[in-house]
Amino acid sequence: MDIHDRVKIASLLSEYGALLTDRQREALGMYVEMDMSLFEVAEELGITRQAVLDAVRHGADSLQKYEDAVGKVALKDSLLAELDRIVATDASYKGVLEKAYRILEG
Known part of the structure; x- marks a missing residue:
């Protein structure tokens, strides 16, 4: 998993982790x-x-499915851009837009 994947998953985890x-x-x-490495998490x-790897893979897949269905992270990123x-x-x-930006950042 490269840094871009990690950033994307962290963003999805923030929105849909619950x-x-x-x-x-x-x-x-x-x-x-x-x-942390898989070994450290284990x-x-x-x-x-292996259980960690399965949890990470299934969790990441689930997060992506939630995003595909809802699109909250993509919308938020588009609005911020x-x-x-x-x-x-x-x-x-x-001034007004900075306030909107803070609201979107949550």
């Missing part, structure tokens, strides 16, 4: 957000490396 099993959420959080959770473009184009809206 929909995963506890094991998937824990394993993905440690693996993606804390940058030791921490007291499970096998558009706000950046508007602020760069016309500074007179900067």
Whole structure:
């Protein structure tokens, strides 16, 4: 899993993590957000490396399915990019758009 995959999964985990099993959420959080190895996650959770790999794969697949169905992360990213473009184009809206940006960032 490269850095772009990790960033994407971390974003999806932030939005849809509550929909995963506890094991998937824990394993993905440690693996993606804390940058722990599969071996380190396995030791921490007291499970096998293969069980961690399965939890990470299934969890990531589930997150992507949720995003495909709902599209919240893609919409949020698009809105943030558009706000950046508007602020760069016309500074007179900067204050209002920065507030909108903070709201979207949550």
